[in-house]
Amino acid sequence: MSGRVLVLGANGFIGSHVAAALSAEGWSLRAGARRIAEPSRRAPRFDWVAADFSKLTTVQAWAPLLEGVSAVVNCVGVLQDGGGDSTRAAHVDGPRALIAACEAAGVARLIHISAVGADEAAGTDYARTKAETERLVEGSALDWLILRPSLVVDRAAFGGTGLIRALAAFPLFSPVVGGDQTFRPIPLGDLTAAVVAAQRPGAPSRLILDMPGPEAVTMAETVRLYRGWLGLKPAPVVRIPRALAAPALAIGDLLGRLGWSSPIRTTAMRQMDHDVAGRDSGWAERLGVSSRGFSRFLAETPASVQDVWHARLWFVRPISILTLGLFWLITGLISFGPGWSGAVAILHEGGYGRWAGAVAGWGALLDVVLGLALFVRPWTARVAILMCLATVGYLIAGTLSLPHYWIDPLGPWLKVLPMMALCLFVAATDARR
Secondary structure, eight states: OOSEEEEETTTSHHHHHHHHHHHHTTOEEEEEESOOHHHHHHOTTSEEEEOOTTTOOSHHHHHHHHTTOSEEEEOOOOSSSBTTBOHHIIIIIHHHHHHHHHHHHTOOEEEEEOOTTOSGGGOSHHHHHHHHHHHHHHTSSSOEEEEEESSEEOSSOOTHHHHHHHHHTOSSSEEEESSOOEEOOEEHHHHHHHHHHHTSTTOOOSEEEEEOOSOOEEHHHHHHHHHHHTTOOOOOEEEEOHHHHHHHHHHHHHHHHTTOOOSOSHHHHHHHHHOBSOOOOOHHHHHTOOOOOHHHHHHHSOOOHHHHHHHHHHHHHHHHHHHHHHHHHHHHHHHHTTTHHHHHHHHHHTTOGGGHHHHHHHHHHHHHHHHHHTTSGGGHHHHHHHHHHHHHHHHHHHHHHOGGGGGOTTOTTTTHHHHHHHHHHHHHTOOOO
């Protein structure tokens, strides 16, 4: 296969694998993503271009990205507004301009990756805007194909599949909300094979194809199968009442608006309740590719120790960030408040004299600032490293001025060592994709 294809969302869970599959098929890859510094290091052979749909809202803005391109695969999708994500920009404004630019540039083929349940009846902004994207594509003069996969599964896990694995690895029992929602999972390798096949001469055109896998499994069954795949002992699946789950969904919505994207959000729940299985469109036969069931996919993809770690740490990481941030914030506030006289007295004991008040004040302020800064999503890893370095500084100063605290029965110096390890854990697990 020859020619240049532009893959949009090429840093995403689906888009990165689509780009790799097309490259392996012989296509020249132009890869678009909002931020390209990190993905360009992972795939340096691709021609990376910045492609932020919130900024690419005119034909003129898209023109440089489409130069020399004969096909476009759009893998961009946003679950819910917040943290710089906009369903309107990602699903309507950007695609409308993209379609017009493709028509103007004479791009031969547009493949749009949508999702099952992307219709008005779902009652979410995600589904409404996704449906509008599909109408824009359908109304274009392009040679288009819309693919609507069900739950996409792979060795890698992101978003919803990461959450399901975490629920499967939950200690003692696996909590689920509902549990009867039916998936027809499609392996990511089958989806990418379909995209590659859709670029070949004679491939289906101007069709919308739901892409369910051949095996239907409920949410509860999916969790049980994943738990077995991880090699963990069987555990009961506990169905959580929706009323009890509502606070968690509200917190997930709030975190999403603050930039902490989470699959535990009201949109995800509504979409699961509406439709995550799709209808059989004969997509595999139409595109000439094979389609594997979920059980077969798990059997052909043995879990590794990394998979087990990821599943078990999925809930541990946010708890660690919350604990670490509150530790620094609260200790700073205590120093400013009821602990002020004690802090100053300790510094006097260490020989700081008239500087004791200033050192206590600046130290408490640093604690408060770092504690709050840890919760700012783009800063988390760097702040965790700063916390670790600041603690090293505290220990050096404390050892020089108050060395006997190392053998104090309450262990004031020894107790900060586990906190330093927690800082390093938070920093080391910051990668999202």
